[in-house]
Amino acid sequence: MTQIVIDVEPLSPGFLPKRLLHRENECMQLIGNIKSRINTLVFGPTGSGKTALIKLAMRECRDFLYVDCMLYSTEYSVLREIIPTNRFVLCRSNYELFKELQKIAKERRLVICFDNFTQLKSIDVVKKIMSIGICVILVGRVERNSPSLNQNILSNFPTIIRLEEYSVDQTFDILKERTRLALGSASYTDSPLRRIAETIGGNITMALAVLRAVALKAESEGKNTIDEVSIEEMLPQNDYLDELSNDERIIFKILSEWKSLPSSRLYELYAQTAKYPKCERSFRNYMENLCLKGLVRAVGEKRGRIYEIINDEHAEGNA
Numbered sequence: 270m271t272q273i274v275i276d277v278e279p280l281s282p283g284f285l286p287k288r289l290l291h292r293e294n295e296c297m298q299l300i301g302n303i304k305s306r307i308n309t310l311v312f313g314p315t316g317s318g319k320t321a322l323i324k325l326a327m328r329e330c331r332d333f334l335y336v337d338c339m340l341y342s343t344e345y346s347v348l349r350e351i352i353p354t355n356r357f358v359l360c361r362s363n364y365e366l367f368k369e370l371q372k373i374a375k376e377r378r379l380v381i382c383f384d385n386f387t388q389l390k391s392i393d394v395v396k397k398i399m400s401i402g403i404c405v406i407l408v409g410r411v412e413r414n415s416p417s418l419n420q421n422i423l424s425n426f427p428t429i430i431r432l433e434e435y436s437v438d439q440t441f442d443i444l445k446e447r448t449r450l451a452l453g454s455a456s457y458t459d460s461p462l463r464r465i466a467e468t469i470g471g472n473i474t475m476a477l478a479v480l481r482a483v484a485l486k487a488e489s490e491g492k493n494t495i496d497e498v499s500i501e502e503m504l505p506q507n508d509y510l511d512e513l514s515n516d517e518r519i520i521f522k523i524l525s526e527w528k529s530l531p532s533s534r535l536y537e538l539y540a541q542t543a544k545y546p547k548c549e550r551s552f553r554n555y556m557e558n559l560c561l562k563g564l565v566r567a568v569g570e571k572r573g574r575i576y577e578i579i580n581d582e583h584a585e586g587n588a
Contacts, residue, residue: 313432316472
């Protein structure tokens with residue numbers, strides 16, 4: 270029997286390649302901006318390589334700090350994430366934490382990236398951090414005219430790096446490169462990779478997730494190649510949407526708009542939206558059902574769990 274999966278890591282969301290195919294120019298520009306301490310906005314749709322671009326730049330630059338605002342959305346949590354553990358022991362308030370950050374900024378030429386920055390409770394924390402001379406990189410799906418970006422903020426960001434959605438050919442190139450690293454050479458042909466690229470529509474995160482699922486399914490079923498597995502089976506079906514309860518539809522619509530949310534934040538938005546919101550236990554049951562139907566993916570465990578929409582095409586059509 271042909272071994273299909275040699276190393277599943279290159280198909281995983283957290284894998285960071287040595288270089289980003291079709292993002293070389295953007296990567297050079299971002300690294301140059303960071304070294305020159307130029308505040309920069311990075312925009313792009315879901316699955317366009319924004320986070321990978323940032324993390325690749327982190328390899329090349331010293332004193333680069335990364336904050337995922339999906340997880341740290343308040344001023345206090347952001348400052349606690351930035352400041353080294355041994356330095357915030359005696360800090361009990363935002364004021365004390367910020368004073369400590371000022372001291373660190375005098376010692377080191379910090380660059381701080383706020384990924385998913387629109388999740389911040391207030392953009393004021395970014396303005397305060399820039400006011401003490403720290404270089405800031407903002408990353409998100411929003412456009413320049415987003416309500417999250419008033420003119421006061423925009424005036425401090427002279428450079429915008431816009432990541433366009435990957436084309437079918439570009440998606441195919443990336444899939445082929447990752448497949449070369451992850452799968453046995455005799456276990457695939459270009460045909461299923463091309464089919465995934467044509468089906469997904471530029472979201473490389475989704476394309477890799479589908480390829481990973483196809484490869485693992487083929488291996489678990491004792492197949493010799495991934496060509497023997499139906500790609501369509503790995504995608505959510507529209508029929509499932511008709512089977513959702515009213516609460517599940519509300520949750521699905523919220524997640525369709527945000528694409529990815531921590532469990533606690535998703536429940537909070539659901540409770541604000543639903544006329545008669547159910548308890549957290551019912552919410553967990555709803556999420557389990559959405560995952561079983563292949564509409565939503567759960568990443569992580571318990572308190573750190575994040576839910577992601579699986580197919581943007583279905584999501585946008587029902588948002």
